[in-house]
Amino acid sequence: MKPxxxxxxxxxxxxxxxxxxxLEVRFLDDVKPLSVGKDIRFExxxxxxxxxxxxxAIDQLEFSQQPEGWASIMPSDDPAVxxxxxxxxxxxxxxxxxxxxxxAAIKGEGSGKIRSKSRFRMETGLPLVPLNMFYSWDxxxxxxxxxxxxxxxxxxxxxxxxxxxxxxxxxxxxxxxxKWLSEAKNPVDVTVTFPNGEKASLxxxxxxxxxxxxxxxxxxxPQPSSGTMAADIEKxxxxxxxxxxxxxxxxxxxxxxxxxxxxxxxxxxxRSKRMIGEFSGEEAEDFSQRHNELLERAFxxxxxxREAGSGGNVPAKExxxxxxxxxxxxxxx
Numbered sequence: 001m002k003p004x005x006x007x008x009x010x011x012x013x014x015x016x017x018x019x020x021x022x023l024e025v026r027f028l029d030d031v032k033p034l035s036v037g038k039d040i041r042f043e044x045x046x047x048x049x050x051x052x053x054x055x056x057a058i059d060q061l062e063f064s065q066q067p068e069g070w071a072s073i074m075p076s077d078d079p080a081v082x083x084x085x086x087x088x089x090x091x092x093x094x095x096x097x098x099x100x101x102x103x104a105a106i107k108g109e110g111s112g113k114i115r116s117k118s119r120f121r122m123e124t125g126l127p128l129v130p131l132n133m134f135y136s137w138d139x140x141x142x143x144x145x146x147x148x149x150x151x152x153x154x155x156x157x158x159x160x161x162x163x164x165x166x167x168x169x170x171x172x173x174x175x176x177x178x179k180w181l182s183e184a185k186n187p188v189d190v191t192v193t194f195p196n197g198e199k200a201s202l203x204x205x206x207x208x209x210x211x212x213x214x215x216x217x218x219x220x221x222p223q224p225s226s227g228t229m230a231a232d233i234e235k236x237x238x239x240x241x242x243x244x245x246x247x248x249x250x251x252x253x254x255x256x257x258x259x260x261x262x263x264x265x266x267x268x269x270x271r272s273k274r275m276i277g278e279f280s281g282e283e284a285e286d287f288s289q290r291h292n293e294l295l296e297r298a299f300x301x302x303x304x305x306r307e308a309g310s311g312g313n314v315p316a317k318e319x320x321x322x323x324x325x326x327x328x329x330x331x332x333x
Contacts, residue, residue, distance in 0.1 A: 022047040023056065023104050028081065034100065039325065040084040041076065044104050055080040056106070059274065066101045073102065074329050085325060123212035126180040129204065131169065131190070133176070147174055152195055162189040167204065178204055233275050233287050240268045240294050247321070248301045255319070258305040262321050269295055269322070269330045276332055288332040295330055298322040 028041040044056040058075040065071060072085045090098040133145035133153075153159075155176060159169035166184035170177050178190055184206045191201040247261050269291070276287045302318040322330070 023061075023106070025102065025104055034086055034089050036086055036088060038086045040086070042082050042084060043080055044082070056104075058082040059270075061104045061106060064103045064105075066099075070100050071102070072323075072326075074326055076329065083325065083329075085323070119214060121212060121214045124210050126182070126210075128170075128172075128177040128179050131176040131178055131192075131202075133192075150174060150176070153192070158193050158195075160191050160193075166206075178202075180206055183209065229275065229279055230281050230283055230287075233272065233279060233283075236268060236272050236275065237287070237290055237294065240265060240272065243268070244294065244298055244301060244321070247303050255305055255317075258303045258319050262303060262319060265298055265321055266326060266330075269298065273330055273332055291332050295322065295327055299324070299327045 024045045024047065026043050026045060028043060029039070031040055044058070044061055046054045046056050048054055057079045058081065059079065063073045065073070069087060070089065071087055074083050074085070075081075076083050084102065089100070133150065134142040135145065135149075136142045151174075153176070155169045155171045159176070161167045161169065161178075163184060163186070166180065166182050167188045167190065168179050168181060169190065170179050187203045187205045189201055189203050191199055193199050243261065243265050247258070247265070272291050272294075276284065276291055279287065298321040301321055303321060304316040304318055
């Protein structure tokens with residue numbers, strides 16, 4: 001008789017909370033088996049001391065997770081119940097041990113205002129100069145390299161510079177750039193060697209200096225803001241509208257850039273819902289309608305992007321902005 005082989009799969013879902021806040025995350029649904037798309041409801045309990053506990057409102061908490069991005073975390077119709085939606089799990093074998101963790105902490109929010117006295121600084125960086133490639137059969141009429149032709153060139157193998165510490169060539173979203181690394185005092189030559197052995201060279205000169213601007217220290221006793229809550233909501237709705245326009249109007253973004261902007265839109269809709277819920281002015285009904293229209297548009301739209309370095313002949317991929325679960329939670333009723 002052949003010996004029996006035991007296969008071990010350890011898949012652990014754990015939840016912790018900040019020790020300082022004394023929070024406990026409790027799962028309300030079975031966590032095993034984990035699968036992409038699975039929803040797991042949970043609640044967060046605060047230990048008040050003396051044997052007393054209290055359920056926390058999900059929108060008063062902020063969450064972190066390991067590994068990053070394995071799940072999305074949203075509130076539910078019950079303010080004290082959140083929903084974990086599994087986005088990705090380990091693709092390892094049956095012997096792998098994988099642990100998926102979420103941590104909860106209380107947000108720094110309250111009825112008062114928190115004003116930072118930090119000073120900030122913004123300065124210009126060093127420029128990127130696009131290097132456009134052309135070809136001609138007669139030396140008079142020039143055509144731009146298409147994506148398939150550009151894909152045959154490599155920033156490191158085909159390009160050289162006369163001063164590597166001052167200038168290098170990089171490729172971003174299918175375009176080659178001369179990237180300044182320092183404020184060079186002398187001209188720098190950039191040379192490209194094409195697959196057939198021919199070469200073309202450019203001489204670039206760095207002109208200008210870096211500029212910087214700092215904020216002034218805030219006053220110790222600032223005057224109340226002259227802006228109204230209605231103006232803040234109006235501004236936020238406009239930013240969400242413009243962001244959806246920008247995100248869905250063209251292709252060429254990497255997944256990282258597209259997903260970062262997608263998350264900004266979702267976070268903006270969360271803030272919009274919260275602010276409209278706290279607003280009691282006569283514009284409340286109009287704000288609610290506009291918020292829900294933006295939410296419907298975000299649900300129906302898709303972001304088209306291409307993997308970094310992909311040419312135009314590679315099909316674009318699509319990324320949803322808002323899931324059906326998020327749409328239900330973010331709707332203003």
